[in-house]
Amino acid sequence: MSGIHVSTKINGDAVEYVCDVEETLLDVLRDKLGMTGSKEGCASGDCGACSVTVDGRLTCSCLMLGAEAQGREIGTIEGVAKGTELHPVQQKILDNAALQCGVCTPGFVVAAKALLEKNPDPTETEIRYWLAGNLCRCTGYDKIIRAVMDAAAEMRGN
Amino acid sequence: MARNPDADNAPVKKEIESPTSKYDAEKAASFKVVGSRPARPDGMDKVTGKARFGADMVMPGQLVGLILRSPHPHAVIKSIDSSEAEALSGVKAVITRDDFTPNDDHADVLYNIMAREKALYEGHAVAAVAATSRAVARKALKLIKVDYDILPHVTDVDEAMSPDAPVLHDNIITRGVSPTPTKPSNVVARSEFGHGDIEAGFAQADEIIERSFKTAATHQGYIEPHACVANVGTDGMSELWCCTQGHFHVRQVCASLLGIDVSRLRVTASEIGGGFGGKTTVFIEPVALALSRKAGRPVKIAMTRDEVFKASGPTASSSMDVKIGVTKDGRITAGYGVFRYQGGAFAGAPADFGAMSAFACYALDNVKTEAYDVVTNRPKGAAYRAPGAPMSVYAVESVVDELAARIGMDPIDLRLKNAAKEGSKSSYGPKFGSCGLVETLEAAKAHPHYSAPLGPNQGRGVASGFWFNFGGETCSNLNINADGTVTIAVGTPDIGGSRASMCIMAAEELGISYDKVRAIVADTSALGYNDTTEGSRVTFSSGMAVIKASQQAVTEMCKRAAMMWDIPAEAVTWEDGYAKPSGPNAGDFEPLSLAEIAATAGKTGGPIAGHHEYNADGAGVSFGTHIVDTEVDPETGKVDIIRYTVVQDAGKAIHPDYVEGQFQGGAAQGIGWALNEEYIYGDDGKLQNAGFLDYRMPVASDLPMIDTVIVEVPNPGHPYGVRGVGETGIVPPLAAIANGVSAAAGVRMTELPMSPPRVLKAIDDAKVAAE
Amino acid sequence: MRYESPQTVEAASALLAGEEGLARVLAGGTDLLVQMRSGMVEPDLIVDVKNIPAMTSITEENGGYRIGAAVPSAEMNEHEGLCALWPGVMEGADLIGSTQVQGRATMVGNLCNCGPAADSVPGMVAANAIATIIGPNGRRDVPVIDIPVAPGKSTLAKGELVESVFLPARPKRAGDAYLRFIPRTEMDIAVVGVGVSLELDDDGICTDARVGLGAVAIKVLLVEDAAKALIGSKLDDASLKKMAAATSAACKPINDKRGTIEFRTKVAGVLATRAAKIALERANTRASNGGEK
The missing domain is CATH 3.10.20.30 (Beta-grasp domain)
Known part of the structure; x- marks a missing residue:
């Protein structure tokens, strides 16, 4: 080869x-x-x-x-982070304790960022379907979904 | 309690608990840091991708290790010819069973990591290669010739117990039956638990329900496959980097299997991408070490997802019979259960834990359980979150639910009427100390979820669950740094945020802020032995060791302050991070902060540190109650989880976010187990769904938000009242969901998973029966 | 193993035709890479078609749309015109895998992999989509239904590849829908999948219907008896019931890890009914909007 x-x-x-x-x-x-x-x-x-x-x-x-x-x-x-400045999705994942083992976290960050660039105001259901291809076995997704909703709100300036 | 089922020294719960420590109510009344929700110390690295997990380590000159696995579920390995593979350019080592000497201490572990006389399941390791690239290693695997003599196989627990089943091991003679059998079988052991007279109890009952249940084997489903890098130096000094829940256990077992001194093997636990019990034992680690020893270079092995499903340690499948009697006014007069668990190819299915926890939620006069540990041609099981309990509790809580309906009683009221509480004799022997089942039931009943209206085709289910919790051998260090910060070293890998909890407890005890404290998971050469992160033991045991180490450091800092003030050490107290004279008679001195004392430590006697090592006892049992609303599509059998609430006793939530996280994670895994997850075997004894696609764990769109209620009934055996919270959360969901689905579908579901074809068939069969 | 990334369909065809060993087309790669990783296939030649303009664009043609074979599903589902004209075909494609997979996976890849459970195929079959094939002997147009033969086996000859798929224009009162059954909400392979396309006259009487059925036979089926049950009706309960029975009757499924024969057969009828109702609603909405959306 x-x-x-x-x-x-x-x-x-x-x-x-x-x-x-x-x-x-x-x-x-x-x-x-x-x-x-x-x-x-x-x-x-x-x-x-x-x-x-x-x-x-x-x-x-x-x-x-x-x-x-x-x-x-x-x-x-x-x-995703610019130097030491975290992207809102990263910050909100930290703030919401939306990770346990953290191995799925990079994938969720990249996927959630892509969602918010396309759709700045997603519903909970839209977030859940967009992220259906990101498996997390630790959290039951609850805190992750909340973190993405928080990040979306912050990015919209709410 | 949830020790690795293959450890021969699984702890026996003592009749009377002798806690290592006592609850300090006064302290608990004025917590400053405990109960807060700061960001975790490893969080930044995890959201930026910098955290290093098992497969992220690279050692200079490292080789790629791959494992050849048996395609047959049961076969004699007549010969292995690896000469062609060895001759391939780029191949640096090939190992087989011949590279490991027999090991009496860990015979089953050795047999499991590299097949000996027989391959006992599809995916059983048969040989391994180390090569300069994955492509070369793959090619080499194809060149290894294994001559198999294929044998009949068995994967179902009931079939494995039948007298004409193919027998896996000719040295398994069933223990715990009399007379002792004369022939080998697949039944490793029978155990019995309970008290009272169940026949007399059933005679008092107005209603008796007896049912049989089955559950499929499931996998922990951690997202990170097992991975390690091993390096055996030419002088025999060895290092191993791996994702594990217990690097001390890994060191112990690997040193033994390789025949080297424990002191010559240093194991570093990487960040761990989930474990749930599945990373409490060894699979690839001894293989990587043996390859490295032979090749003289570091070797990395990372399992593929297919290998994880086929050759790590899933949990047991079960077949169970439960019979419960109740009076018209809701008193349970007797409970009886038989629990048959298959745990794969070697002894150690968690049947005893299942039988012990089955009726643990109830204070019963008459109770009896029997457990059967059975081997089959499947991968050897490992622990999975409250090992053994979810299945047996599913069976018992299903029958309790049905009985409540039969006598027309609210299912929570029936449970409250019979609930285990402080002083009641548990179904597995000891008397319960202070515990919170009643409190969780009352909180569940009062929760708005319990009285919310239901829509068409919806059903609500409730169930309670229990886990023993565990303490165990623990050793932690704490160093006061010269700048007034504090470093903690624990020996228990952090799976769900425990480093944050350690920092909180040290900050609380030292009276400093959380951000001054950092915790690391130290390698095996830096600390005394630590039991594995399992059995919900870490926040309890390592946390207590951190508290004691902090107290030791405080004592030392008071001594240093006394030295600086030239007053007796007893005349100094520690308050809110400062050494102070204990009263007017002690003298008039400005309080000295931790930072001030630390800065001059070199002049007052050198570094200040604390450490604590002990065998923790008094873990304190944990109970939970779950409520779930399900909706069943009557035309397709599909089940949706509409609403979910977890109520659980945490003793004291050190970091409530991570307590909630444990509750939510346990519930989500339970939902998967109840609805879709299962090991599906073909008639050929091969696993048909060894991937995430068809194993079907819940995805984000499958679940609702999972509400949590943290009940706090302090554990008398911990200074802050902590109880382990990790395991109990997976115990009630199977039953709660089964009860909800049964209510929605109008037919009792007795087999898991409740996959759509099974639910639809039950609905249609019930229709036919009704006509 | 070689990797080629030609600029024209003809060059791609020539590469495929000239390879003596195993050649594979790489469009989205969401099947091929998984097959390669598991050792199921070891191609000697991989022809990446994503640098071929004709295969990576969506163009309007006679009131319908031509979709390049390498256009990922996510891009199709962002195309307003396509989503308005053939919402059922688009939702079938949209159900293939995750958001991540959507960014790569193509409808033609889904078709040419010839999986009986391919989510985008029943919708295309119901739409009577036409595939344009380029090969050593030139160009030919073939109805999508005629491409799969059995799992992994197609009617494409050596050197042939699908360049694009054409979805035709529709009358004013027309609609389509695709529904599949999976145990979860996402990320599964269809246990049963049904695509229904309807055309109705101004009185609401069905003038044409096509029903595509997936995951219940060795290939996706066109169920003519189901269509017949609808044509001439107003999709009243009796005709829907007849269509459901015809759909179930067409099933020749197997028992496997994803479902039982009994389950698939029954649910096929259930989904056909539900999909027909959605298609009807879409047709009426479209008509009331004057043929738009």
Whole structure:
């Protein structure tokens, strides 16, 4: 097998890497680039722990080849906070104690941020359906949903 | 209490509890930090993706380890030829059963992590490779030739108990039956609990209901698959990084399996992405160490989700019979239950815990339970949140619900009339100390949820549940730093925010603010032995050790202040973070803050620290009562959870957010267990749904908000009144939901999960029967 | 294993045709990557079609819409015109996996994977969607119903790939709907799925109907008897009951981890009825809006 050279942008930075065909974007992020904030929970698109955005659209990095990132713009959990300033979703997750083990948290942050960029005033039901692809086994989702509603309200300036 | 079922030394509850400590009511009346809701110390790293979990560690030069697993549920392993794999370029080590010497102390664990004579379940590890890349390792696995002699298999508990079932182990002779059997079988043991005379009790009853129930095996479903990195140095000094609930236990077992001194193995617990009991034992850790030893390089193994389902430790499936008698006015005269649990390929199904907790909510004169621990060709079970209790309580609480309807009594009133309370003899032996079942029942009855109107096709269910709780071996350190901050080291991995609780308790005791205190989970070389994070023991036991360590540090700081003032140490007291002269006679000195004393510690005798090590007792039992509204689609059998309320006794909620979180998480797992989650086996003995897609855990859109009510009946065995809260929350949901669905569907559901095909069939069968 | 990312459909077809080993088209990849990860397939060649303009766009054509084979479901469901014209087809596609999967998964991938439970296919079958196929012998148009044969098996020849799917224009009083049964609210594979498309005259009498049925046979079915039960009626209870019975009768399901024969057969009829009612309501709403939405 021969490596594929990929030029892409991750969190606004130009990044180049060489990957094997069968390596997923998640493999590349974690094993090649040391960006371990995206987690592998299932490698089948069922848990959302590896959520990233590709050209602004939410996706599972386990369901995309590293080679497909050529010329795209990738957003990962590592790019959500601006320096030490947390995104409102991150802050509200902390404030609401909306995590226990925290392994699903990066995926929820990336997914919830994508939701609020598309829909600044979602209903509880809309949040629950948007996040149905992000599994959490610790919290029963209650505090996560509240955190996203709080973040939405804050971002709307309420 | 929920120790790893494969530990041979599962603690026996003592007849009389001798708490290690006593509740301090005066202190509790003036808490300043306890009960507040600060952000957790590890929170920032977790919302930004910086926290390092099991698979996030990289060691220089590390290899990829993969495990070859049996495709057969039951087969003799005649031979393993790994020569071609070993010859493949990039392969640095291949190991099989031959790389482990027999181990009497952990025989079953060894057999489970690497199959010996036989493969006992689909997914049983047979060999492992370490290679320079995953691609090479995958290729190498395909080159290993295993010659199997396939045997008949059994996966169902009732079938496994039948006399003509295929027998897994020829050395299992049923314990606890008389006469002792002469032949091996799959029944490991029979146990019996209870008191009184159940026949006499049933004779007094006006109504008796007897039913049989079945529940499917479920998985803890933690989102983080097992992962570890092992490095065995050329001098034998070894390090292991892994996600575990108990790194001291991992060290103990791995050192034994590899035949090395405990002092030569340092285990660091990574952040852990959920455990719920499933990460209380070893699976891949000894394999990674053995590969590293052979390859001379670090080895990382991370399970795939498929491997997690097939080869970690799910919980038992069960088959149960329950019979309860009641008088017309609602007095339960007798309870009897038989609980048959299969726990996979080795001994240790949590049948005893099931039988012990089945009737724990009731103060009964006549009660008897029998437990059967059965082996089958499934992965060896591990603990899962209140191991054994949800199933048995489901059976008992279903019959209680039916009896309440039969005698026309409110189901909470029936429970209140028979509720276990302080001084009542538990169904498993000891007398209960102070406990909060009655309080949870009363709070549930008073909750607006209980009287809210129901819509069409909706039904309300109620159930109570119980867990023993556990203390155990614990060791914590506390260091006063020169800048007036405090560092705590505990040996119990933080699964649900316990570091925050530790900081709260230290801050409370030291009289300083929460943000001055940081807690870490120390590695195995830094602290004395700690039992695993399990049995709802951490906030109770590690918390108490932190309180005692804080008190020790306070004593020392008073001594230092006395030295600085040149007065006797007894003349100094500690108040709100300051050393003060104890009275006018002691002298007139400006109070010294913790920071001031810390800053000059070098001149007054060196570093100031506190530590505490003990075997905690007096954990204090925990009761809860749940209310749930369900809606059943009569045309499809689909069940929706409309509303859910958890009421549970926490003793004292140190950090209420995380107490609520435990309640909500337990309820959500219970909802999954009740409605859709199950291990589905084909006739071929293979697992058919080894992935999140078809295992069907609840997703965000499946659940409503989960309301919580924290009841606080202080535990007399803890200075702050803490009771463990982690496990009880999963005990009532199975029954509460079954009672709700049965009410909505108009037919009693006796098998879990209540998946749509099963519910629809029950509705249709009932219609046919009615016609 | 090779990875190619051609710029034209013809180049993609040539790559597929020229590969001696196993070649796979990569559109959304939400099936292919899972299959590769589990070791189910090990392609020698992967042809990524997401850089082909004709396959990544939605264009209006004769009052209907042509949807490129690599357009992800999320993009389709953001397209107002499509959602107004064929809401049932769109909701079928919208049910494939999570929000994350929606960002990648395509309707044509769903079709060509040939899973009997593919959520977007019964709706397309009910809509009589036409797939445009490009291959070594040029271009051909084929009704969607004719593409799947059995799980993982299609009528596409070597070197052929679907370039786009065409959803036709509709009369004023027309509507469609797709319903599936899953045990949870999201994230499951359909246990049964039913797509219903209706056309009615000004008196509310059904002039044309098509019923697509998924997850109850080795491929998605077109249930003509169910359609016949509706045509000529006003979708009164008697005709709906007849349609439900015809739908159930068409089922040839299996017992598996997702459902029983008995369950699937019964629920197929239940869902067909419910979907027909939604389609009817949509048709009437659309008519009262003068054929818009």
